[in-house]
Amino acid sequence: MFSFPLRTATLALAAGLALGALSSPVLAHGFKAGSIEIGHPWSRATPPGARTGAGYFVLTNTGSADDKLVSASSPAAEKVEVHEMSIQDGIMNMRRVDELTIPAGGTASLSPGGYHLMLMGLKAPFKEGQMIPVTLTFEKGGPVEVELQVDKMGATGPAHGAGEAGEEGHAH
Template sequence: MKTTLSCLFLLMLSAPAFAAGEGGGIRIENARLPEMPPAAKTAAIYLDIVNSGAADRLLSAQAEATANQTELHATQFEGDIMRMRKIEAVDLAAGATTALKPGGLHIMLIELKQPLRASQSVPLALRFEKAGTVQITVPVLKREGAAAAASHAGHGQ
């Protein structure tokens, strides 16, 4: 019974969020934050932004209750070295889905205020140029495999 209730709770957390601003047409799906080791000072949020309306831009993200800084990041290769860099915005094409995923675009939580464990959730505000602000809840999920532990080594973990 506890497992069923836990699954229902996580399903509710991962339900799509819709933008209520003038741009409309923005939907957030598959939001997730992989669990990090207890001493980690950074974490990454991944999600899909489904834009069924006009072109828009993700301007910022805020997770004030969870981290001292929240930044939009992109992974870039410099020769054979993978680096993660802060970016100012994410362009969202009309009628397209933009994936924020490992090895690409993502949202970085910097200077975590406390360790994040699986089954917790993080409130996140996404600010769009046209669609306005969308509030979502991002579930913290158990990290799969050892390779995932190295996915943000460039952020000082």
């Protein structure tokens, strides 16, 4: 007799939990700041004695106005900056970027060989499996703390992203 109302209540509870998860700041190792979604932040393990590390992720702007990543910080490093790497005339160049625009309805990718976070003055090496806290600050979305999941040394992509290809070329 109570199976229908109980089932209906269970479905309603499940739907409510699912909607709550969608509005949560943490989504399957994704994060949100205002209209900016930060998808699977990751890094690579660093060798002992390394003074720098990098951070990678995809920024998706679900809003109707541009936003900008204006700063970053981490207790794991003395300084965090956004850098752009490029190759011109066969020479690799890296330069600091004061801000990174995420266009309305668009994305900005921080990945090896392009834009990335540069964590300088590491306080300890990054070890595979570790989570590195980083605070990203957006012009409109404000600050949000994310965690870089440390993958193995030399990784070319996130190893554990929801629907993202890892270095083996398949989704995990």
